[in-house]
Amino acid sequence: MTALLEAKGLEIHFGGVVAASDVNLQIHEGKNLAIIGPNGAGKTTFLNICTGYLKPSAGQVFFNGKGITRKSPREITRLGVARAFQIPQLFGEHTALENLLIAAAARERRWAPFTRLGQIPERAEMMHLLEMVNCVHVADRPVEELPEGQRKLIDIAVALALKPKLLFMDEPTSGVASSEKFAVLDIVAKALTESKVTSVFVEHDMGIVERFADEVAVWNRGEVLHRGMPDDILSHADVVRDVIGEEI
Amino acid sequence: MSLVPRLAIPLLLIAVALLPFLAPWSKVMLTLALAKGLAVLGIVVLLHAGQVSFGHALFFAVAAYSAAFLGQAFGGGELVSMVLIGVASAVVVGLLVGLFVVRYRYIFFGMLNLAFSMIVFSVLEKFYHYTGGSDGLQVARPLVLGIEMERPAFESLLFYGGLVIAVIVAWAVHRYFDSPIGHMLKTIKTNETRLEYLGVSARRVLLVGYLVSAALCGLGGVLMAVAQGIVTPEYAWWIRSGELVFIAILGGAGSVSGAFVGALVYEVVRTYASAFAGDVWQMILGFFLLGIILYAPRGLIGVYGSFMGRIGSNTASGKEAKRRAMEAAE
Amino acid sequence: MNLQLIALAVFDGVAYAALVFMVAVGLTLIFGVLRILNVAHGSFYAIGAYVVASVGGAIFAAGWSPWLAFPLMLIAAAVVGIVLGGLIERLLLRRIYDKEEALQILVTFAVFMILEDVQRLVWGVQPYFEATALQSLGNIQVFGVYYTVYQLILLPLVALAVLAGLRLFLRHTLSGRLILAVTEDREAATAIGIDTDKIYLMTFMLGAALAAFGGALASATTSVLPGIGADMIVLSFAVAATAGLGQIEGAALAALLIGLGRSFAVYLMPELEVLIPYLIMLLVLLWRPEGLFGVTQTRKI
Amino acid sequence: MLEFENVTVSLAGVRVLRNVSFKIDASETVALIGANGAGKTTALRTIMGFTDVSGEIRFGEMALTAVAPAKRPRLGIGYAPEDRRLFSAFTVEDNILMPGQVAKLTPGELRRRLDLIYEILPELRELAARPAGSVSGGQGKMVALGRALMIGRKLIMLDEPFQGLAPALARRYAEALRRLRDTDSEVTLIITESNPGLLKNFADRALVIDRGEVRAGSLNAEEAA
Amino acid sequence: ADKPDQLQVGVTAFLSGPASVFGEPAKAAAEMMVAEMNASGGIGGVPLKTYFVDEGAGGEAVLAEYRRLVQDVEVDAMFASISSGNCNKIAPLAEDLKVLNFMWDCGTQRIFEENSYRYVFRTQGHATPEMLSSVLYLLKTKPDFKSIAVVNQDYAWGRESWKMFSAALKAMKPDVQIVAEFFPKFGAPDFSTEISRLQALRPDVIVSTSWGGDLDTFVRQAAQRGLTNTSTLVLPLAESSLERLGKALPAGHIVGTRGDHYFLHPERKSDLAFSGFVEAFKEKTGAYPIYPVFHMSQALNALKAAYEKAIAENGGDWPEREQVVDAMAGLSFAGLGREVRIREDNQGIEDQLLGTTIHVDGHEFAVLDNMMMFDGDELTTPVGQESVSWLEQLTPEFVGKVKVEAFSHGS
Numbered sequence A: 001m002t003a004l005l006e007a008k009g010l011e012i013h014f015g016g017v018v019a020a021s022d023v024n025l026q027i028h029e030g031k032n033l034a035i036i037g038p039n040g041a042g043k044t045t046f047l048n049i050c051t052g053y054l055k056p057s058a059g060q061v062f063f064n065g066k067g068i069t070r071k072s073p074r075e076i077t078r079l080g081v082a083r084a085f086q087i088p089q090l091f092g093e094h095t096a097l098e099n100l101l102i103a104a105a106a107r108e109r110r111w112a113p114f115t116r117l118g119q120i121p122e123r124a125e126m127m128h129l130l131e132m133v134n135c136v137h138v139a140d141r142p143v144e145e146l147p148e149g150q151r152k153l154i155d156i157a158v159a160l161a162l163k164p165k166l167l168f169m170d171e172p173t174s175g176v177a178s179s180e181k182f183a184v185l186d187i188v189a190k191a192l193t194e195s196k197v198t199s200v201f202v203e204h205d206m207g208i209v210e211r212f213a214d215e216v217a218v219w220n221r222g223e224v225l226h227r228g229m230p231d232d233i234l235s236h237a238d239v240v241r242d243v244i245g246e247e248i
Numbered sequence B: 001m002s003l004v005p006r007l008a009i010p011l012l013l014i015a016v017a018l019l020p021f022l023a024p025w026s027k028v029m030l031t032l033a034l035a036k037g038l039a040v041l042g043i044v045v046l047l048h049a050g051q052v053s054f055g056h057a058l059f060f061a062v063a064a065y066s067a068a069f070l071g072q073a074f075g076g077g078e079l080v081s082m083v084l085i086g087v088a089s090a091v092v093v094g095l096l097v098g099l100f101v102v103r104y105r106y107i108f109f110g111m112l113n114l115a116f117s118m119i120v121f122s123v124l125e126k127f128y129h130y131t132g133g134s135d136g137l138q139v140a141r142p143l144v145l146g147i148e149m150e151r152p153a154f155e156s157l158l159f160y161g162g163l164v165i166a167v168i169v170a171w172a173v174h175r176y177f178d179s180p181i182g183h184m185l186k187t188i189k190t191n192e193t194r195l196e197y198l199g200v201s202a203r204r205v206l207l208v209g210y211l212v213s214a215a216l217c218g219l220g221g222v223l224m225a226v227a228q229g230i231v232t233p234e235y236a237w238w239i240r241s242g243e244l245v246f247i248a249i250l251g252g253a254g255s256v257s258g259a260f261v262g263a264l265v266y267e268v269v270r271t272y273a274s275a276f277a278g279d280v281w282q283m284i285l286g287f288f289l290l291g292i293i294l295y296a297p298r299g300l301i302g303v304y305g306s307f308m309g310r311i312g313s314n315t316a317s318g319k320e321a322k323r324r325a326m327e328a329a330e
Numbered sequence C: 001m002n003l004q005l006i007a008l009a010v011f012d013g014v015a016y017a018a019l020v021f022m023v024a025v026g027l028t029l030i031f032g033v034l035r036i037l038n039v040a041h042g043s044f045y046a047i048g049a050y051v052v053a054s055v056g057g058a059i060f061a062a063g064w065s066p067w068l069a070f071p072l073m074l075i076a077a078a079v080v081g082i083v084l085g086g087l088i089e090r091l092l093l094r095r096i097y098d099k100e101e102a103l104q105i106l107v108t109f110a111v112f113m114i115l116e117d118v119q120r121l122v123w124g125v126q127p128y129f130e131a132t133a134l135q136s137l138g139n140i141q142v143f144g145v146y147y148t149v150y151q152l153i154l155l156p157l158v159a160l161a162v163l164a165g166l167r168l169f170l171r172h173t174l175s176g177r178l179i180l181a182v183t184e185d186r187e188a189a190t191a192i193g194i195d196t197d198k199i200y201l202m203t204f205m206l207g208a209a210l211a212a213f214g215g216a217l218a219s220a221t222t223s224v225l226p227g228i229g230a231d232m233i234v235l236s237f238a239v240a241a242t243a244g245l246g247q248i249e250g251a252a253l254a255a256l257l258i259g260l261g262r263s264f265a266v267y268l269m270p271e272l273e274v275l276i277p278y279l280i281m282l283l284v285l286l287w288r289p290e291g292l293f294g295v296t297q298t299r300k301i
Numbered sequence D: 001m002l003e004f005e006n007v008t009v010s011l012a013g014v015r016v017l018r019n020v021s022f023k024i025d026a027s028e029t030v031a032l033i034g035a036n037g038a039g040k041t042t043a044l045r046t047i048m049g050f051t052d053v054s055g056e057i058r059f060g061e062m063a064l065t066a067v068a069p070a071k072r073p074r075l076g077i078g079y080a081p082e083d084r085r086l087f088s089a090f091t092v093e094d095n096i097l098m099p100g101q102v103a104k105l106t107p108g109e110l111r112r113r114l115d116l117i118y119e120i121l122p123e124l125r126e127l128a129a130r131p132a133g134s135v136s137g138g139q140g141k142m143v144a145l146g147r148a149l150m151i152g153r154k155l156i157m158l159d160e161p162f163q164g165l166a167p168a169l170a171r172r173y174a175e176a177l178r179r180l181r182d183t184d185s186e187v188t189l190i191i192t193e194s195n196p197g198l199l200k201n202f203a204d205r206a207l208v209i210d211r212g213e214v215r216a217g218s219l220n221a222e223e224a225a
Numbered sequence E: 001a002d003k004p005d006q007l008q009v010g011v012t013a014f015l016s017g018p019a020s021v022f023g024e025p026a027k028a029a030a031e032m033m034v035a036e037m038n039a040s041g042g043i044g045g046v047p048l049k050t051y052f053v054d055e056g057a058g059g060e061a062v063l064a065e066y067r068r069l070v071q072d073v074e075v076d077a078m079f080a081s082i083s084s085g086n087c088n089k090i091a092p093l094a095e096d097l098k099v100l101n102f103m104w105d106c107g108t109q110r111i112f113e114e115n116s117y118r119y120v121f122r123t124q125g126h127a128t129p130e131m132l133s134s135v136l137y138l139l140k141t142k143p144d145f146k147s148i149a150v151v152n153q154d155y156a157w158g159r160e161s162w163k164m165f166s167a168a169l170k171a172m173k174p175d176v177q178i179v180a181e182f183f184p185k186f187g188a189p190d191f192s193t194e195i196s197r198l199q200a201l202r203p204d205v206i207v208s209t210s211w212g213g214d215l216d217t218f219v220r221q222a223a224q225r226g227l228t229n230t231s232t233l234v235l236p237l238a239e240s241s242l243e244r245l246g247k248a249l250p251a252g253h254i255v256g257t258r259g260d261h262y263f264l265h266p267e268r269k270s271d272l273a274f275s276g277f278v279e280a281f282k283e284k285t286g287a288y289p290i291y292p293v294f295h296m297s298q299a300l301n302a303l304k305a306a307y308e309k310a311i312a313e314n315g316g317d318w319p320e321r322e323q324v325v326d327a328m329a330g331l332s333f334a335g336l337g338r339e340v341r342i343r344e345d346n347q348g349i350e351d352q353l354l355g356t357t358i359h360v361d362g363h364e365f366a367v368l369d370n371m372m373m374f375d376g377d378e379l380t381t382p383v384g385q386e387s388v389s390w391l392e393q394l395t396p397e398f399v400g401k402v403k404v405e406a407f408s409h410g411s
Ligand SMILES: Nc1ncnc2c1ncn2[C@@H]1O[C@H](COP(=O)(O)OP(=O)(O)OP(=O)(O)O)[C@@H](O)[C@H]1O
Pocket: A014, A015, A017, A018, A019, A037, A038, A039, A040, A041, A042, A043, A044, A045, A046, A086, C299, D134, D135, D136, D137, D138, D139, D164, D166
């Protein structure tokens, strides 16, 4: 198994807060890795470093064997890393479909000034993506009017529209109603496998982790505490105590 | 687009084109309105990105002075080369300034543009040995493709030529807005982070928009310079930049046709206000602007749109209106 | 340039900076809280100056004590701030807080245009001049050069007092802290019980009063005539942007930089004088994109 | 305690709540549940006065619609918005204190409530001196929660308070809220949640928002669905 | 041609902005004088009607309005303008529109030196005699001064006027030392820095061609800080500021009037038409007339003279427009001052009056004493020559040769 992405010795501090301390992690191609951990453990920070939003004070990140530590989000995205956000990052004034079309145009580098966005060849593909995340009925609504849950789904779809090799998802299901969570992630997971996308997702819902993760990594206070198969990790005493909590 | 607005633009164009036959003096005023409309279109491009420049008069002035220098260097000059050189120098300066300002947003973007324009303004005033100081430079009537023209013919040429150019440019900008890169420009207003995470450089997208807007302002500046026959540092003054933004909002922010409609209405209101209310024309314009912003924030184009909507709802979309009425009655 | 000239240039720069600061800090305050770049700010400056010059002229001609000039300035500033500022906030700005930035600026631009004409209708076009305050404090001689006590000592002291007072108010009083909270998130502030309407109104009145106070102070040193507001406003913009928006201390430092830059330019390269504020602003922003004291955005993702 | 009578709310021309009527008694704990976009957040924002509303909302004896939004917190209403909305320039502790200061609580009372909040949400103690702008997504939710507790003596409204919290923490909070409810029998709680399982143990009943209408629902039934 | 109902005249003047200190009095004067003319039968029996255009509205608006008045309202003559910048813009336009245009107040000497016009005339002197007479007055009254500094507004007028002043000064007093040249920006509110610098430099003479608020502020700040005790001010435009400055302008400084414009004109003050107007003007506006008022009177009287001459040449019939233009050649007329003559290059020749300030009882402000009147013919650049090079070839002997008439206050 080759490591698609590898983090070595990442360090980052914010004032006195340690958000990453000697973080070493390999992400294997074709697998879904879940990251769990208490709030403020440094999960989002890890994603931020890997996607170029933050620069670590020490350590390196490699993607496909290439160093990307000092690269900008834009350059890293161009290498095939996409991201969905904890708080959805969308183009509020554009419709759901347009959001996806813009992503597709960016992917295909359609810069010609006189082509129309609504008529680029990827339109059908994008409609299909919308269908996948159950949002066809809101395709023509400006996303700023949509509720948070739907925005999260569209945010994931935008990331998928880039056809990445590696997809980071920060709490993809928080804010999505529990009745829909599984159905949606089922579809996303299927799409990921089909297009052989490796994924890393931060998640607080252990049901989701159990069902979709091939592997789990546990974060606490800026460190990777454990890593392993979901069944093992989720029953580990530390994890139960710090992350999952016992039924009271 | 429904039928009515589709006809509206050609009708308006024809009306404007015919106006000089009724009132000969209006030809130059309309040419100036066109020139400003072009510059306002430049502002509209940036408004699409949510950015307001309070210094775009800079490009207006750069192009106008380039044309004037060219004219002086060649004892009159040639209209076509003036336009080309003027626009080209606006684009070059746009690139220099743009590389710097596209790193900033909102108020900083506006203020930096203001700063650059004020620097150019001050230089134009200070270095009067080269620029003629506040009196500016005369722009003698240039040849047109080698032909010398009398004032009336020249003025007609400028007006009708300007009208044709404006139509072409407006169409091009319209298409630009609807292109992927035009839509990306709009996302600078809403979410740059995501744009970067799509692998697109927000700065580059904005720079393209900035160059387009500089070119448009430049085109307007040259037209203004040759129509006026003189260029002055006032072309670069902040009030002038403010005026361009003012017109953009007046016409309807973000609307291509609004830029020209706004410029036309502004020019007419301003001319008549200063003619018939000599000492309170500023106040009249001020109230006019307040009225537009408070009661018709989508500008004149918006007013027109809702007016047409109301007429339309009696006919075409009567069903929709009925549904609304029923809902209201519930 | 010898030491004497450097000292002279510093004195001139500081005196000038004090006035610029008074106006710019009001602008910055309003921007910081209301997020509106107030173009009409220059008009408050001008009107403050007009009120003091015309009222002062009238009462001193009637034989009142010249020392009344100082309370008159404070009263004029308060009246302009409360009446004019209050009216504008209530009748106009209140209706546009949720509109786009460009629209907001243009509303204040329109107010500026209207007030320009109002000034002409009320005070005419002849310059006013009322230097009683300046004269009553006399001159002092430094390095063989006469300075007015008013410009060399009083103005900088007043500016310092305003700076200290505003700092104290914003950082260490509850109302000041509430203002900062409203600045960041209006709805959230309402949700914890802050009367944001009132805060906006008070801030705008305070900012307008500061501008008018700047004008009142300036009226003793300059002719008051049409157009003084327009120049002041661009200068204050430059100061506010250099400072970092909403930054009180930044405004003081930026005003000082610009004041000193200007006076040294007059001594060394007079051609550069008008360019100085903008050059300083460009350099500062190149080095610190958020301005001298500006804060970088909070985390978004 | 709180009563909606024929309340209709439109956002941008879309009617999100239609003619809604319901009643919540004092010291009840109610879960407001519904799919994404059902209008849960809108209902809470309406109580805070941030929407244009037609119809009657009563709070105790008072017509709430006649009270200016900024005056409502002083009636004892605390609100933790879904999207946190902290004041990033202030520390976490200042954020929590601020509603109390605005309402001019006595220093003693402020202290008492702050201690209570730290007791319920001990994680906040550690964050107290940090700028609120720098805390993580989940930490931000806690701060918002703490802030709502400061002023909410009669009514506390929490919009998806557990969203983004690690389950261990979420459970502890649910527990803490239950204790709060048990000790302070005065207070009414409205909690919106798209994961009703968490509320099963202490919500008295559930209200479901569905297509703009509100009806009684069951936490268990929702979970099953 | 048929006699029209009205003789329509468009007047551009600053009615807003800082230069409205000139435009407003001129407008008031025009209204008074036109009313008076119309009461006595107008011009050749035709009453005048005036249209005002605000130059403060900006160059474009002025040009648009100019065109509208000429092409739409079809005015018979235009008086334009106060600003030299506007004169530059308007002169070629007037020529193309073939409308009789009087440059009634602007001073730029360039217009007729760089181009020749048929329809454009200037009904007063230009900047060259104004500056030259200031230098001459200075050299005659204070021949021994050594050093000079300048503080002018930074725009074309401030620059150009200094160029001419210094050219003439260097030509006639080659050993003079120019110690500082300041061009603070137009409308600058504060001259403290410049004044500190000047106090450190201590020049014998400080010249400033500023006007309006800028001049007032400079003089007041200079006086306040004692600069007026150590240096003599030469203020070629200060006649327009005397009343406003009040006691702030001390005695002993040199004041110019842009012509022979002075409400106590030594030759005309006892003349009833003159004193009556001055009284009426003061009554109406609250201030004494200043030079733009005088310039306006010259333009109106030039129009009257031209029409009357053309009517006479046309055998008593109303003249065609072109005949009026023809009648301008060599025309002489007098406003509220000495006679002015139109030269063959369309430039007016006007005498220059300067004086030194004194404070006397009966006036709350400085008035002029030790007045000198210079002959415009001698001081105006000869036709076909360029002003600066003409000034540069003057010699120190010119100071003695030039003809002056002297007057003192009250004489
Ligand atoms: N820009 C920043 N400035 C200061 N502190 C920061 C910054 N970003 C993160 N932190 C701190 O670093 C720690 C890790 O934050 P991070 O967002 O990575 O947590 P997380 O594991 O994603 O938590 P959550 O599950 O709540 O989203 C937190 O304590 C947070 O307060």
